[in-house]
Amino acid sequence: MARELVYTGFMSLDGVVDSPGGAVEGHRSGGWVLDTEFVPEAFALKGEELADTTALMFGRRSYEAFAPLWRDSEDHIAYKDLPKYVVSSTLTDADLLDGWGPTTILRSSDDVAGVKQHDGGAIFIHGSAELARRLSDADLIDRYNLLVFPVLLGAGKSLFSRHDRDKRRLRLRESESYSNGVTKLLYDVVY
DSSP states (O other), X not given: OOOOEEEXXXXXXXXXXXXXXXXXXXXXXXXXXXXXXXXXXXXXXXXXXXXXXXXXXXXXHHHHHHHHHHHTOGGGGGGTTSOEEEXXXXXXXXXXXXXXXXXXXXXXXXXXXXXXXXXXXXXXXESOHHHHHHHHHTTOOOEEEEEEESOOOSSSOBSSOOSOOOOOEEEEEEEEEOTTSOEEEEEEEEO
């Protein structure tokens, strides 16, 4: 049975996913998640995902941003020993962070497809908008777990490609809205 590849992330209503927690990527509106009233139940999805996560996947830039923070974070301790995959054409084994579990470098979408064919549970992609677009275009994303925030950013990295392509159907798995305007949308990709 093929492993499920799940993209999880925060998204503005107009589809922007970059710089939700700060201006690290230079987005003029960086930190837009933190500008929204904190309602604990709106973020419960992140805790629920921990039980389903059997591996993590990142693009190079997201790996370099998350690895040093998450390795030593009590909030992310459950991720410490999980297998990790980094999709990069430039990263080397010497660039990998010590003490954050086994990490494998993948070089292509074909390598990702190969990982999906092995036994095991869900692999979650955090951040990594460019990687997610490439994998979606290659029909490798199986599910989207999105927390959509009530903000229009006007510019920034989009999770979805703007290239002309065949229509793709999604099946709503779960949805919920919260008092702060955040909406949880979980979609299965229908192949």
